Amino acid sequence: KGMFEDGSETCCDGCELFEPCPFQKNQSVAQVIGPYIHSIICILGLIGNSLVIVTYAFYKRTKSMTDIYLFNVAIADLLFVLALPFIVYNELWSWPMGQVACKLLRGSYSVNLYSGMLLLACISTDRYIAIVQARRSFRLRSPSYSRIICAIIWIFAILMSVPTFYFYNWYEPSHTKGLMWDNDNQTQIQSSTPEYVCAFKFEDTKRAQEVKVAIPSTQISVGFFLPLFIMIFCYSAIIVTLLKAKNLQRHRAVRVVLVVVAVFIICHLPYNIVLLYDTVNLFQESPCGEADIMEIALTVSQTIAYMHCCLNPLLYAFVGVNFRNHFRRIFRDLWCLGKKYMAPRRFSRVTSDFYMSSTRRSMDGSSNSGASFTM
Template sequence: MSYTTKIFNQSYTTGMFNQSYNQTKDEEENYDYDGFCQFQKNQSMAKVIGPYVHSIICILGFVGNSLVIVTYAFYKRTKSMTDIYLFNVAIADLLFVLALPFIVYNELWSWPMGQVACKLLRGSYSVNLYSGMLLLACISTDRYIAIVQARRSFRLRSLSYSRIISAIVWIFAILVSVPTFYFYDWYKPSHMTGIIFDDDISIQMLNSTSEYVCEFKFEDPKTAKEVKVAVPSTQISVGFFLPLFIMIFCYSAIIVTLLKAKNFQRHRAVRVVLVVVAVFIICHLPYNIVLLYDTVTLFQERSCDDAETLEMALKVLQTIAYMHCCLNPVLYAFVGVNFRNHFRRIFRDLWCLGKKYMAPRRFSRVTSDFYMSSTRRSMDGSSNSGASFTM
C-alpha cells in the first residue's frame, strides 16, 4: 500500500514555501528524514561541474576578454559604435567570470566573507549578466544600421551616441538588479528548513545545521513569492528574449541585404552572422526555457525524482549558458584580421617584456624594440577599419 508525503522546504528567515514534492513508498530508498529529498545525484554532479567545468570557463573567459580589453586600451583605437559596445561587453564578461568562482564556492560550501561582499557579489553578477546580453543586442543594432541603413549610418552612428547608449545600458542593468542587491543577505539558517505532512496529518520538523550562506532572505511570504517569481521572469524577458528578438530582426535584415551583394566578402559575412545567432541561441535558449518552466511551476507539487531532474537540468544548461562569455571574444573580435594582428603584437610585446626581466643585460635593446613596436602600433592604428566584424 502506497502513501503520499508532501514536503515544503521552508525557513522562518525566508517565510517562503519554495517547492512541494510527492513521494511513494517505492521511492523511499532515495530519501532520508522520512521523505526529505536529498538530491544526491545533483550534489555529485555539482561537485564536478563547480570546481572543474566552471574553472575552465573562468580561465578561457578571463584570457579572451582580457585580450579584447588590452587591445582596445593600448593597441586599437575605438572608431565605431561596435568598438565601444564590444569593449563594454568584454568588461561585463570579464567581471562575470571573476565573480563566478565565488558564486560556485558559495553554492558548494558556505559564504565566509560577510554581508557587504555577499550583496556586491550577487548584485554585480546580475548587472554583468543584463549588461552583457543587452550590449550584444546593441552590436546587432549597430550592424543593422551600418549595412541595411547605410545611407543614414553616418548620421546615426557616432562615438558620442555609443557612449551614451552604453551608459544607459549599464544604468538600466543596475536598476533591474536592485532586487538582487536588496534581498540577497548573509545569514545562517537556524530555524526549520522542512515540514513533512504525511497521511496522518502528523508534522515533523527538520532542523538546519548549515553554516552562513549568501542567499535570498525575506521577511514575509508575500514578498518572497513576488520576488521569487519577478527575478527569474525579468532575467528571462529582459536578459534573453529581448536581446534575442532584436538580434533575430537585425541579423535577418542584414542577411537579406548581404545576399543581394555580389561580393565574396559579404557572403562570408553572412556565415559569420549565422554563427553568431546560432551560438547565442544554443547557449541560452535551453536554459531559459527550463528556467521559465521552473518559474511557472514554482508552487506546484513535484516528485523528488522530478525535482532532482529539474535541478540537474538547470545546473547543466546554466553552465552551457556561461560558456557564451568565453565565445564572445571569438565571435565578435577574433574573426577580424585587425584583431588577430593586434593579438599577435600583444604576445610579442609580452615576450619582449619577459626577456627584458630575464636578461637585464639586454635591457636597452629590448626597450628599443618595445618602443619601436609601440610606434608601429600607433601608425597602424590610423589605418585600421572601425568595423569589428568582417563585413
C-alpha cells in the same frame, strides 16, 4: 509556527513539515561541473576578455561604435567570470564572506547579465545601421552616441538588479537549525556548526512568491528574449542585404552572422526554457525525484549559458583580421619586454629600441579608423 528555507514564516496548525529534498543527483553533477567545468570557463573567459580589453585600451586608438560596445561587453564578461568562482563556492558549500560580499557578488552577477546581453543587442543594431542603412550610418554611428548608450545600459542594468541586491542575504537556513514537526513527534534539528548561505530571504510568504516569480520572469524577458528578437531582426536584414551583394567577402560575413546567432541561441535558449518551466511550476508540489531532475537541468543548462562569456571574444573580436594583428603585437611586445628583463646586459638596448618601435607601430598602425574588428 515554522520557517521556510528562505527564512519566511508560516503557521503550522495541523500541517506537516518535512526536511527539504536532498538533491543527491544534482549534488553529484554539481561537484563535477562546479570545480572543473566552471574553472575552465573562468580561465578562458579571463584570458579572452582581458586580451580584448587590453587591445581596445592600448592598441587601437580610434574606436568605432561597435568597438566601444565590444569593449563594454568584455568588461561585463570579465566581471562575470571574476564573480563566478565565489558564486559556485556558495552553491556547493557554506558562504564564509558575510553580508556585504553576498549582496555585492550576487548583485554584480545580475548587472553583468543584463548589461552583457543588451550590449550584444546594441552590436547587432549597430551592424544593421552600418550595412542595411549605410546612407544614414555616418550620422547615426557616432562614438559619442555609443558612450551615452553604454552608460544608459549600465544604469538600466543596475536598476533591474535592485531586487537582487535587496533580497539576497547572508543567513543560516531553517533546515539546519530550530524545530520541525512531523505528525506526532517534535524533533529538533540542530547543526553542530552554523552553515550560512547567500540566498533569497523574505519576511513573508506573499513577498517571497512575488519576487521569486518576478526576478526570473524579468531575466527571461529582458535578459534573453528582448536581445534575441533584436538580433534576429537585425541579422536577418543584414543577411538579406549581404546576399544581394555579389562579393565573396560579404558572403563570408553571412556565415559569421549565422554563427553568432546560432551560438547565442544554443548557449542561452536551453537555460531560459528550463528556467521558465521551473518558474511556472515553482509553487506546485512535486516528488523529490522530479525536483532533483529539474535541478540537474538548471545546473547543466546554466553552465552552457556561462560558456557564452568565453565565446564572445572569439565571435566578436578574434574573427577580425585587424584584431588578430593587434593580438600578435601584444604577444610580440610582451616577448620583447620579457627578454629585456631576463637578459638586461645583452639585450637591454636592442630590445628597448625594438620594443619602443613596435609599440609605436602598434599604436599608429590602426589603419581602419572607423571600422569594427568583426565585419
